[in-house]
Amino acid sequence: xxxxxxxxxxxxxxxxxxxxxxxxxxxxxxxxxxxxxxxxxxxxxxxxxxxxxxxxxxxxxxxxxxxxxxxxxxx
Numbered sequence: 001x002x003x004x005x006x007x008x009x010x011x012x013x014x015x016x017x018x019x020x021x022x023x024x025x026x027x028x029x030x031x032x033x034x035x036x037x038x039x040x041x042x043x044x045x046x047x048x049x050x051x052x053x054x055x056x057x058x059x060x061x062x063x064x065x066x067x068x069x070x071x072x073x074x075x
Contacts, residue, residue: 029058032059
């Protein structure tokens, strides 16, 4: 469940039509964990450290990060 973050030159990212705030994002994570308990859930490192810690407590199972010197994603 991606959240659109501001991006240079993108009208949609500057003003997302359906913005998901932190409280709603936490609820979505909790609901997904309850409804699909055996499914892995991955969180992007674009979320701040506080949100990542809270999300792992709710059931996020992996953190997706991009290595600065690589062009591929690392799990």
